[in-house]
Amino acid sequence: xxxxxxxxxxxxxxxxxxxxxxxxxxxxxxxxxxxxxxxxxxxxxxxxxxxxxxxxxxxxxxxxxxxxxxxxxxxxxxxxxxxxxxxxxxxxxxxxxxxxxxxxxxxxxxxxxxxxxxxxxxxxxxxxxxxxxxxxxxxxxxxxxxxxxxxxxxxxxxxxxxxxxxxxxxxxxxxxxxxxxxxxxxxxxxxxxxxxxxxxxxxxxxxxxxxxxxxxxxxxxxxxxxxxxxxxxxxxxxxxxxxxxxxxxxxxxxxxxxxxxxxxxxxxxxxxxxxxxxxxxxxxxxxxxxxxxxxxxxxxxxxxxxxxxxxxxxxxxxxxxxxxxxxxxxxxxxxxxxxxxxxxxxxxxxxxxxxxxxxxxxxxxxxxxxxxxxxxxxxxxxxxxxxxxxxxxxxxxxxxxxxxxxxxxxxxxxxxxxxxxxxxxxxxxxxxxxxxxxxxxxxxxxxxxxxxxxxxxxxxxxxxxxxxxxxxxxxxxxxxx
Amino acid sequence: xxxxxxxxxxxxxxxxxxxxxxxxxxxxxxxxxxxxxxxxxxxxxxxxxxxxxxxxxxxxxxxxxxxxxxxxxxxxxxxxxxxxxxxxxxxxxxxxxxxxxxxxxxxxxxxxxxxxxxxxxxxxxxxxxxxxxxxxxxxxxxxxxxxxxxxxxxxxxxxxxxxxxxxxxxxxxxxxxxxxxxxxxxxxxxxxxxxxxxxxxxxxxxxxxxxxxxxxxxxxxxxxxxxxxxxxxxxxxxxxxxxxxxxxxxxxxx
Ligand SMILES: Nc1ncnc2c1ncn2[C@@H]1O[C@H](COP(=O)(O)OP(=O)(O)O)[C@@H](O)[C@H]1O
Ligand SMILES: [Mg+2]
Numbered sequence: 034x035x036x037x038x039x040x041x042x043x044x045x046x047x048x049x050x051x052x053x054x055x056x057x058x059x060x061x062x063x064x065x066x067x068x069x070x071x072x073x074x075x076x077x078x079x080x081x082x083x084x085x086x087x088x089x090x091x092x093x094x095x096x097x098x099x100x101x102x103x104x105x106x107x108x109x110x111x112x113x114x115x116x117x118x119x120x121x122x123x124x125x126x127x128x129x130x131x132x133x134x135x136x137x138x139x140x141x142x143x144x145x146x147x148x149x150x151x152x153x154x155x156x157x158x159x160x161x162x163x164x165x166x167x168x169x170x171x172x173x174x175x176x177x178x179x180x181x182x183x184x185x186x187x188x189x190x191x192x193x194x195x196x197x198x199x200x201x202x203x204x205x206x207x208x209x210x211x212x213x214x215x216x217x218x219x220x221x222x223x224x225x226x227x228x229x230x231x232x233x234x235x236x237x238x239x240x241x242x243x244x245x246x247x248x249x250x251x252x253x254x255x256x257x258x259x260x261x262x263x264x265x266x267x268x269x270x271x272x273x274x275x276x277x278x279x280x281x282x283x284x285x286x287x288x289x290x291x292x293x294x295x296x297x298x299x300x301x302x303x304x305x306x307x308x309x310x311x312x313x314x315x316x317x318x319x320x321x322x323x324x325x326x327x328x329x330x331x332x333x334x335x336x337x338x339x340x341x342x343x344x345x346x347x348x349x350x351x352x353x354x355x356x357x358x359x360x361x362x363x364x365x366x367x368x369x370x371x372x373x374x375x376x377x378x379x380x381x382x383x384x385x386x387x388x389x390x391x392x393x394x395x396x397x398x399x400x401x402x403x404x405x406x407x408x409x410x411x412x413x414x415x416x417x418x419x420x421x422x423x424x425x426x427x428x429x430x431x432x433x434x435x436x437x438x439x440x441x442x443x444x445x446x447x448x449x450x451x452x453x454x455x456x457x458x459x460x461x462x463x464x465x466x467x468x469x470x471x472x473x474x475x476x477x478x479x480x481x482x483x484x485x486x487x488x489x490x491x492x493x494x495x496x497x498x499x500x501x502x503x504x505x506x507x508x509x510x511x512x513x514x
Numbered sequence: 515x516x517x518x519x520x521x522x523x524x525x526x527x528x529x530x531x532x533x534x535x536x537x538x539x540x541x542x543x544x545x546x547x548x549x550x551x552x553x554x555x556x557x558x559x560x561x562x563x564x565x566x567x568x569x570x571x572x573x574x575x576x577x578x579x580x581x582x583x584x585x586x587x588x589x590x591x592x593x594x595x596x597x598x599x600x601x602x603x604x605x606x607x608x609x610x611x612x613x614x615x616x617x618x619x620x621x622x623x624x625x626x627x628x629x630x631x632x633x634x635x636x637x638x639x640x641x642x643x644x645x646x647x648x649x650x651x652x653x654x655x656x657x658x659x660x661x662x663x664x665x666x667x668x669x670x671x672x673x674x675x676x677x678x679x680x681x682x683x684x685x686x687x688x689x690x691x692x693x694x695x696x697x698x699x700x701x702x703x704x705x706x707x708x709x710x711x712x713x714x715x716x717x718x719x720x721x722x723x724x725x726x727x728x729x730x731x732x733x734x735x736x737x738x739x740x741x742x743x744x745x746x747x748x749x750x751x752x753x754x755x756x757x758x759x760x761x762x763x764x765x766x767x768x
Contacts, residue, residue: 427606457605466601467612469562469586470590470619471616472615
């Protein structure tokens with residue numbers, strides 16, 4: 034038997050490296066969802082009355098909704114009473130600094146490549162870490178607050194900055210938006226909050242690392258980023274989860290607000306546990322992400338590298354409300370084995386001279402299914418709106434599928450919408466060609482995937498590009514810049 | 515350098531090669547000719563290590579090593595090069611990056627340091643002149659949208675870059691117009707050297723007007739049915755394959 038991968042099938046089979054479980058004392062509430070569950074969560078978080086009311090309103094709306102069926106993914110019926118809605122590592126005492134955190138926790142994040150140790154920390158990146166339902170720690174908080182940047186957990190923001198949270202929470206993704214957004218609004222437990230004041234260019238990357246640890250727990254995080262006039266922020270998000278045979282639900286909501294001339298760059302490296310090679314287990318990643326270019330000349334840019342999850346259902350979108358505003362979506366979605374991804378974006382042009390650009394790269398291997406679903410809408414008022422979309426699919430082998438569903442709605446005659454799509458296939462012939470040149474199967478696949486995804490990977494901040502590249506099982510050795 | 519002994523090979527259970535013998539020494543140029551479907555490309559694939567082909571009998575030694583024991587990529591790194599009859603397109607990978615990866619994988623195997631960008635570019639410039647290949651072609655995805663002639667030129671260019679010990683050229687002349695044929699043949703001639711052997715697979719004699727082979731073999735129905743010097747190629751040109759194949763078929767039917 035050969036040890037090295039030789040066929041395409043073997044070469045794309047990479048092991049999930051983050052599948053371990055941390056043995057830590059956890060505060061877990063009983064499974065199930067009711068008004069009482071929500072009261073319990075709100076109470077545990079010591080929330081003000083208005084927050085609880087908001088949650089209950091969302092819950093009552095959710096009860097009236099039905100799970101969406103339109104996406105190109107298949108999964109068994111989710112029993113919402115069989116999920117734990119709150120699980121939090123028990124803090125031993127109030128932490129003054131990260132170094133005082135439970136060593137088991139520190140070790141966990143060390144193992145994930147996120148050093149929380151003050152000395153070893155990346156200098157250019159401030160990190161908020163969320164385990165199961167709560168934020169454990171946020172770094173560089175003080176340094177950031179000196180220039181007016183607020184970077185903390187959303188729970189803390191509810192306590193300390195209620196006026197900002199009240200103003201913006203649900204302003205981009207209303208609680209009534211969709212089934213999973215309503216559920217999230219009712220039961221969200223933590224997430225990150227960023228506020229960049231007028232004229233400030235945030236000097237470091239802000240990042241949140243999400244980790245699911247507890248069995249049967251769902252993760253419902255909520256992130257809110259507000260950039261005031263002429264400010265700039267680059268935010269990154271990463272995530273992993275243990276390997277389990279049961280599916281776990283992750284239903285997040287992310288809202289971005291960019292005021293006049295502000296720019297928000299939001300990058301995601303999504304690596305939730307994808308399930309095993311037979312399709313057992315894995316995270317259901319049902320996420321609503323939306324940004325509002327509220328002011329003139331504002332810009333929101335989404336970049337995502339999606340490699341994990343059994344099922345991914347997400348469409349980071351931009352509402353281009355301000356005149357001359359710009360929306361961008363760069364995506365690499367890699368699916369393998371029995372993974373399913375239905376992802377894409379919506380660019381809603383409302384303002385004049387608005388521009389949007391969509392670059393989507395779908396890579397399918399194994400028996401996986403990978404769909405791009407995108408909507409470009411130019412409203413009546415959106416004079417001179419421009420969109421350019423490019424959707425490329427790469428099939429590794431012949432048992433996987435790629436699908437493209439572009440929807441275009443143009444109500445203004447001056448709008449120009451361009452869409453290009455390509456599909457290419459890598460099979461044993463291509464692999465043999467590479468091997469005949471001395472490039473082994475693994476390096477060949479890396480070279481091909483790397484080349485295919487380059488345009489999107491180049492959009493990632495440096496600190497993340499390396500990690501993302503590793504994720505795509507790309508050894509840089511075989512490739513060249 | 516290469517010694518092929520009684521090779522039999524199957525695909526999907528059907529025997530295509532039925533006992534091939536071939537000896538090639540450094541510096542020699544051998545031509546293998548034969549009608550379509552006789553097994554020329556199959557022989558090239560078996561030597562290069564394509565998995566779909568099952569070798570059922572026989573042995574191959576290459577530079578003193580048991581070739582059949584080596585993986586496809588190690589055969590390449592040892593110095594075996596195959597210029598494909600139908601080079602495949604690989605989307606997203608530029609020709610330059612592809613070749614750089616190939617060159618450096620080989621160097622790694624031989625225990626050498628990878629070439630840095632400057633040294634690599636210098637080497638590219640040199641070899642580009644050999645086959646008069648357009649620089650713009652090299653920044654495009656490998657073989658994607660290349661014309662037939664560009665693909666063949668690119669194969670010879672890769673051969674120049676990888677400096678193989680044995681180059682197997684599978685119908686590198688087919689589909690070329692007369693000017694392109696001259697350029698490609700000149701390139702190959704410049705790559706001839708005393709320590710490099712070339713196995714030219716061709717259907718037509720016209721390539722041999724440009725590249726003088728030391729030996730010519732006729733492959734028919736999975737066997738080498740006749741071997742000779744370059745005069746054999748001229749004879750084939752004049753009389754067609756029938757004059758040999760009829761004889762073989764007759765003998766087989768008796
Ligand atoms: N992948 C394959 N599957 C089935 N039969 C094949 C395959 N490749 C080649 N053959 C058969 O093997 C024989 C020899 O083919 P080939 O080696 O390509 O001949 P040549 O290169 O001399 O034209 C032909 O009968 C061809 O149909
Ligand atoms: Mg052939």
